[in-house]
Amino acid sequence: MTRHAQENVASVLLLALFIGIIWLCQDFGPRARLIPLPLAVAGIVLTLIQLAWHNFGSTAQLQIDMISVQAPELPVVEAPIERIPQKKSVWRSESGAYGMVAILVAMVFILGLMPTAFLFTAGYFLLTGYCSLRRSLLYAGLLTGSMYLLFVVALQMQLYHGLLAPLFN
Amino acid sequence: MIEAIIAGLTALMTPQALLFMFLGVIYGLVIGILPGLGGVVAMALLLPFTYGFETGATLALLLGAHIATIWGDSVTSILYSVPGSAKGLALCFDGYPMTKKGQAKRALAASATGALFGGIIGAIFLALCIPVIRPVILALGPSEYLIMALWGLTVIATFGEGSLMKGLTASILGVLVAFVGMDVVTATPRFTFGSDFLMDGISFPVAMIGLFAVSEMMKLTIKGVPIVDRTLVKEESTVMEGIKDAITHRWLVVRSSILGLWIGVLPGVGATVAGLAAYAQAVQTSKTPERFGKGAVEGVIAPDATMGANEGGGLLPTLAFGIPGGESMAILLVAFIGLGVVPGPEMLTKNLDLVFTMVWIIVIANIAVTVIGLGITPWLARLPSLQANLMVPIVLSVCFVGAYATRGHIEDVIVAAVFGVVGYLMDKYRYSRANFVIGMVLAVMIERNLHISLTLYGGDFLLDRPIALVMLVFVLVTAALPFVRNWRRRRLVAAGGAAS
Numbered sequence: 001m002t003r004h005a006q007e008n009v010a011s012v013l014l015l016a017l018f019i020g021i022i023w024l025c026q027d028f029g030p031r032a033r034l035i036p037l038p039l040a041v042a043g044i045v046l047t048l049i050q051l052a053w054h055n056f057g058s059t060a061q062l063q064i065d066m067i068s069v070q071a072p073e074l075p076v077v078e079a080p081i082e083r084i085p086q087k088k089s090v091w092r093s094e095s096g097a098y099g100m101v102a103i104l105v106a107m108v109f110i111l112g113l114m115p116t117a118f119l120f121t122a123g124y125f126l127l128t129g130y131c132s133l134r135r136s137l138l139y140a141g142l143l144t145g146s147m148y149l150l151f152v153v154a155l156q157m158q159l160y161h162g163l164l165a166p167l168f169n
Numbered sequence: 170m171i172e173a174i175i176a177g178l179t180a181l182m183t184p185q186a187l188l189f190m191f192l193g194v195i196y197g198l199v200i201g202i203l204p205g206l207g208g209v210v211a212m213a214l215l216l217p218f219t220y221g222f223e224t225g226a227t228l229a230l231l232l233g234a235h236i237a238t239i240w241g242d243s244v245t246s247i248l249y250s251v252p253g254s255a256k257g258l259a260l261c262f263d264g265y266p267m268t269k270k271g272q273a274k275r276a277l278a279a280s281a282t283g284a285l286f287g288g289i290i291g292a293i294f295l296a297l298c299i300p301v302i303r304p305v306i307l308a309l310g311p312s313e314y315l316i317m318a319l320w321g322l323t324v325i326a327t328f329g330e331g332s333l334m335k336g337l338t339a340s341i342l343g344v345l346v347a348f349v350g351m352d353v354v355t356a357t358p359r360f361t362f363g364s365d366f367l368m369d370g371i372s373f374p375v376a377m378i379g380l381f382a383v384s385e386m387m388k389l390t391i392k393g394v395p396i397v398d399r400t401l402v403k404e405e406s407t408v409m410e411g412i413k414d415a416i417t418h419r420w421l422v423v424r425s426s427i428l429g430l431w432i433g434v435l436p437g438v439g440a441t442v443a444g445l446a447a448y449a450q451a452v453q454t455s456k457t458p459e460r461f462g463k464g465a466v467e468g469v470i471a472p473d474a475t476m477g478a479n480e481g482g483g484l485l486p487t488l489a490f491g492i493p494g495g496e497s498m499a500i501l502l503v504a505f506i507g508l509g510v511v512p513g514p515e516m517l518t519k520n521l522d523l524v525f526t527m528v529w530i531i532v533i534a535n536i537a538v539t540v541i542g543l544g545i546t547p548w549l550a551r552l553p554s555l556q557a558n559l560m561v562p563i564v565l566s567v568c569f570v571g572a573y574a575t576r577g578h579i580e581d582v583i584v585a586a587v588f589g590v591v592g593y594l595m596d597k598y599r600y601s602r603a604n605f606v607i608g609m610v611l612a613v614m615i616e617r618n619l620h621i622s623l624t625l626y627g628g629d630f631l632l633d634r635p636i637a638l639v640m641l642v643f644v645l646v647t648a649a650l651p652f653v654r655n656w657r658r659r660r661l662v663a664a665g666g667a668a669s
Contacts, residue, residue: 007598010598014338017342021345024359024360028352028359029357032352032355034620035344035612035615039341039344039345043338043342043345047334047338049334050334053334093390093391094391096390097387097391097593098590100387100565101387101589101590104569104586105582105583108579109579116566116569117566117570120562121562121563121566124562130559147566147567147570150199151574155574157574158577160573
């Protein structure tokens with residue numbers, strides 16, 4: 001998908017979000033929706049202008065901000081919006097980043113915070129080839145130990161122990 | 170008054186007070202650097218350890234820790250574009266580009282020196298303002314606060330990152346996100362979808378962790394290279410350059426400090442707004458605003474000077490009326506109760522020596538933070554050149570524990586992750602994350618003060634509050650002025666071109 005199409009998809013998603021907010025606001029009383037409702041309407045108007053400008057106007061017209069207004073001697077430059085299809089590798093690495101965050105959240109819920117910190121750090125070092133197994137375990141152990149000392153011992157916080165914790169109690 | 174100034178300093182010259190201040194500063198620096206844990210958390214966690222000690226020592230521990238978190242927050246904003254807490258946000262805009270240009274040492278030193286000057290100027294103004302500030306604070310009501318929040322919204326245009334439409338859309342999204350949870354005015358749950366967790370709203374520090382820290386780590390994962398590749402960009406700046414920068418831009422420091430003091434005096438506005446307002450003020454008063462956002466050192470000095478001075482300002486309403494200037498000052502109020510100190514007008518008459526003890530703590534703690542900060546800057550400046558594969562798991566692990574530690578809700582880990590993805594997409598499609606955060610910060614202030622104004626004065630409250638009306642005119646004029654100036658300049662250029 002081209003960058004141009006991606007921008008359009010983002011605008012359409014925002015439109016859907018603002019319409020959803022207006023729909024939800026119908027359940028609120030007049031004072032509770034006093035600010036959210038007009039704001040959501042304003043959001044729709046802005047997104048429609050953005051969408052129209054993006055597809056039918058010059059991208060330079062979108063480049064309005066206080067800095068450019070205060071420095072008018074600078075030439076107005078076309079926005080560097082890519083119109084070429086993105087390489088597959090970018091999609092792959094982006095999917096990898098989303099997956100990494102999702103796995104980390106899942107691990108936190110299942111294993112708890114401290115075991116996740118240890119396993120995620122050691123696993124990441126190993127999978128990326130940053131260092132050997134022994135060093136990965138050592139660095140992950142140092143990180144987890146430091147966090148434990150700070151959050152649990154020094155700051156006396158009760159950390160989350162994960163869904164599996166009852167099995168070990 | 171001279172006796173009170175001397176008595177205030179003498180109260181701090183005990184081994185216990187000096188030791189507590191040193192411990193507080195070190196602890197504050199560590200907490201400040203950790204994502205999500207700012208000055209409020211630092212003071213709240215210290216509170217149980219403060220009973221039974223000298224008054225001066227207790228205040229030195231609490232205020233010393235709080236002041237150290239200000240620079241601690243700035244460090245991660247400058248080095249990684251990851252604010253330690255919300256108030257470090259403004260430092261990301263130019264501090265991080267400086268790091269990427271190989272000027273991390275200069276940025277960190279300018280930040281520490283700016284905060285020192287701001288802290289000292291703030292403390293001096295605090296001492297001078299004590300006799301005259303009372304009628305000024307009492308003259309301002311909810312309508313005036315509403316106008317000030319609206320003035321805060323005008324800075325959004327400064328952080329447009331290109332498209333003004335996208336900038337405004339991002340700020341609207343931020344405002345709407347801040348409305349998630351129970352509306353305290355009408356007792357209406359808004360956008361909660363029946364979730365008990367969402368009733369409490371979206372935690373501001375957790376959203377910040379996601380928007381900035383998690384999304385930056387996602388970017389690092391995708392790029393696979395360090396923030397600063399030392400084979401391409403050498404660190405060529407020095408600590409001395411940063412110190413000189415803060416001295417060279419002394420008038421910017423003074424302006425920013427007065428702004429910080431003023432915002433600190435206003436209850437409930439806070440250091441986050443102060444930092445952003447200082448940045449906007451630095452852009453608007455610069456002769457070369459086009460350098461901002463690309464690594465202008467003024468963009469680092471101004472927010473730090475403002476936040477340094479903000480603490481002095483926050484003390485005024487806390488001491489004079491028992492109205493906390495911000496969350497951290499609310500915790501200080503709790504400490505006062507433990508110490509048997511009753512805030513109120515008498516603090517500025519009978520307990521003036523205690524007030525000056527706090528003024529001295531601000532000065533001495535700021536000096537200590539700067540000395541330590543400048544000392545460790547050469548080592549800190551090396552951190553961004555660490556490999557991405559080392560940084561990503563460590564920072565993500567700390568961020569997720571930090572997100573949980575903010576309120577003790579495991580759901581906040583999901584919130585941080587969701588905001589991480591949102592932050593990454595916003596950055597990719599150039600919807601300003603800064604505008605989103607400004608919207609979040611100002612939303613509650615705008616809504617609360619609008620409701621109170623409507624209840625107290627009715628729909629035409631501006632006519633009943635002449636100060637608010639004058640302020641609104643001032644806001645409209647200052648917001649429109651750059652556009653009018655630009656329009657006139659362009660007309661002159663066009664006329665000149667036609668003539669030639």
